[in-house]
Amino acid sequence: MIRITTLNGGTMTRQKFVENLLKRADVKTAARGEAFAPANIALCKYWGKRDAELNLPVNSSLSISLGKLGTRTVVKFAKSADRIFLNGKHAPKAFAARLSAYLDLFRADGQFFEVRTKNNIPTAAGLASSASGFAALIKALDQLMGWGFNPRELSMLARLGSGSATRSLYDGFAIWNAGQRADGMDSYAEPLDAPWDSLRVGILEVSKARKKTGSTEGMNRTRETSELYEAWPAQADCDYDELRTAIVAQDFPMLGKTAENNALAMHATMMAAWPPLCYWKPQSVSLMHKVWAAREEGLELYFTMDAGPNLKLLFLQENQAAVKKLFPKVQVVIPFSS
Numbered sequence: 060m061i062r063i064t065t066l067n068g069g070t071m072t073r074q075k076f077v078e079n080l081l082k083r084a085d086v087k088t089a090a091r092g093e094a095f096a097p098a099n100i101a102l103c104k105y106w107g108k109r110d111a112e113l114n115l116p117v118n119s120s121l122s123i124s125l126g127k128l129g130t131r132t133v134v135k136f137a138k139s140a141d142r143i144f145l146n147g148k149h150a151p152k153a154f155a156a157r158l159s160a161y162l163d164l165f166r167a168d169g170q171f172f173e174v175r176t177k178n179n180i181p182t183a184a185g186l187a188s189s190a191s192g193f194a195a196l197i198k199a200l201d202q203l204m205g206w207g208f209n210p211r212e213l214s215m216l217a218r219l220g221s222g223s224a225t226r227s228l229y230d231g232f233a234i235w236n237a238g239q240r241a242d243g244m245d246s247y248a249e250p251l252d253a254p255w256d257s258l259r260v261g262i263l264e265v266s267k268a269r270k271k272t273g274s275t276e277g278m279n280r281t282r283e284t285s286e287l288y289e290a291w292p293a294q295a296d297c298d299y300d301e302l303r304t305a306i307v308a309q310d311f312p313m314l315g316k317t318a319e320n321n322a323l324a325m326h327a328t329m330m331a332a333w334p335p336l337c338y339w340k341p342q343s344v345s346l347m348h349k350v351w352a353a354r355e356e357g358l359e360l361y362f363t364m365d366a367g368p369n370l371k372l373l374f375l376q377e378n379q380a381a382v383k384k385l386f387p388k389v390q391v392v393i394p395f396s397s
């Protein structure tokens with residue numbers, strides 16, 4: 060079995076990373092900050108950290124944002140303690156603790172925050188709500204604190220909350236450069252300016268239940284114990300290049316095939332971990348077979364899956380009616396709608 064004893068290749072702490080960035084900013088605080096960030100679905104997945112402290116990934120990843128599906132967050136200053144609300148109610152303890160720990164990176168002594176965050180996607184069901192959550196939070200915080208960071212800097216700060224949040228700063232396609240530096244300053248996301256109006260993402264929800272193994276634990280376990288993980292970085296690099304080519308050429312079969320294969324390869328590395336990690340439910344597998352059968356019949360339909368049981372279908376507008384007929388419960392997202 061592969062044993063990797065240290066995940067933190069560098070010596071820099073998150074606090075130091077934030078201090079380095081904050082040095083360059085003016086500080087004129089506002090009364091409140093408010094921002095929206097979209098959820099994103101990776102077509103080339105981020106799976107594995109080269110530095111767990113700074114959330115630096117092993118491989119570069121590429122995603123598509125989900126338009127109006129995501130998180131809206133309002134941040135204000137609070138008097139004597141953080142006050143965290145999720146979807147209109149006091150947030151669960153674990154959620155509030157994770158946000159407060161993130162806010163610790165930015166607060167001055169005795170400074171507290173009120174955070175009101177609303178998701179219009181299920182929280183923690185593999186639909187990437189931590190991605191839109193941390194991206195919306197850092198954008199709102201940037202307004203409140205008056206930092207004036209650019210999207211690239213914000214993407215690096217979002218990264219400290221959750222890796223996939225790095226990509227949620229943008230609409231449309233986004234790429235997260237893995238980078239090579241130990242200080243993480245070259246590990247940021249940027250938009251890929253390539254609108255694709257006819258592209259559709261279909262969400263097939265299998266379960267809303269909170270997953271037993273979070274992504275951080277899942278990817279660390281995979282990296283430490285799965286023999287198949289050795290093959291992952293090379294496949295991810297190759298898929299990343301192919302997806303960029305497919306997007307520029309608007310070659311849908313190439314996009315769909317590469318994304319589906321990338322997702323299945325990622326899940327294969329997890330299943331070869333110990334203890335085994337399988338986010339799929341029986342219904343997930345049956346939906347995959349349904350997609351494959353439809354494709355054999357000539358329908359241009361592909362899927363991708365994240366660290367959860369739900370499927371995200373990929374298809375073109377011209378096949379929307381056929382997809383809806385096959386999957387009446389599908390929730391269709393138009394990533395490039397204005």
Ligand code: 2P0
Nearest residue numbers: 101104105221222223274275365366
């Ligand atoms: C992705 N996922 O690229 C991959 C595919 C899930 C499967 O990024 O540890 O919640 O907070 O950085 O961002 C989910 O992982 O993990 C994820 P952390 P995160 O979208």
